Amino acid sequence: xxxxxxxxxxxxxxxxxxxxxxxxxxxxxxxxxxxxxxxxxxxxxxxxxxxxxxxxxxxxxxxxxxxxxxxxxxxxxxxxxxxxxxxxxxxxxxxxxxxxxxxxxxxxxxxxxxxxxxxxxxxxxxxxxxxxxxxxxxxxxxxxxxxxxxx
Amino acid sequence: xxxxxxxxxxxxxxxxxxxxxxxxxxxxxxxxxxxxxxxxxxxxxxxxxxxxxxxxxxxxxxxxxx
Numbered sequence: 685x686x687x688x689x690x691x692x693x694x695x696x697x698x699x700x701x702x703x704x705x706x707x708x709x710x711x712x713x714x715x716x717x718x719x720x721x722x723x724x725x726x727x728x729x730x731x732x733x734x735x736x737x738x739x740x741x742x743x744x745x746x747x748x749x750x751x752x753x754x755x756x757x758x759x760x761x762x763x764x765x766x767x768x769x770x771x772x773x774x775x776x777x778x779x780x781x782x783x784x785x786x787x788x789x790x791x792x793x794x795x796x797x798x799x800x801x802x803x804x805x806x807x808x809x810x811x812x813x814x815x816x817x818x819x820x821x822x823x824x825x826x827x828x829x830x831x832x833x834x835x
Numbered sequence: 836x837x838x839x840x841x842x843x844x845x846x847x848x849x850x851x852x853x854x855x856x857x858x859x860x861x862x863x864x865x866x867x868x869x870x871x872x873x874x875x876x877x878x879x880x881x882x883x884x885x886x887x888x889x890x891x892x893x894x895x896x897x898x899x900x901x
Contacts, residue, residue, distance in 0.1 A: 737891070738894055738897050740894055782889060
């Protein structure tokens with residue numbers, strides 16, 4: 685039985701052992717995991733190196749103080765989610781990940797939601813004063829320099 | 836009585852990735868400030884606590900600060 689598709693977001697932490705050049709390859713692997721389970725990717729933010737709030741210890745992999753954090757928003761049938769979860773679990777480069785269900789409006793937003801926006805006060809139009817260019821003669825500069833040096 | 840921050844700024848979704856906002860609702864030990872103190876309404880306090888907990892899981896926020 686086919687279930688209704690829902691929109692999900694997966695936030696992931698990739699190991700800092702991957703070099704900056706190879707990070708795009710690793711992200712495409714993760715995208716492949718989602719698309720392999722009939723997921724449709726809507727929105728995405730590339731993983732960026734980030735300091736972690738605490739050190740994460742992983743058995744057989746060591747402990748991490750920093751990691752690449754990124755997220756992918758995608759649409760998939762709800763019964764495929766456990767399989768996506770399993771495939772992410774198997775991936776050795778993923779330190780940690782979190783799948784959350786999100787709304788349609790959230791999916792299309794690029795920026796993190798709830799950003800504090802201060803209303804701008806309308807600035808009264810100020811008359812723009814034309815800048816007066818004054819030519820400075822080299823002789824004057826020399827004079828000034830001499831004055832300064834003689835002090 | 837203080838007004839709810841999320842209601843006054845018309846913020847409907849509280850994202851766990853937006854740690855700058857979440858940090859306002861944590862005390863010096865990184866504990867979630869009770870709604871009584873922050874003035875957050877019940878609906879948003881629930882969403883906020885979920886977001887903070889998710890951020891902690893992803894190591895974006897600490898569980899404790901000594």
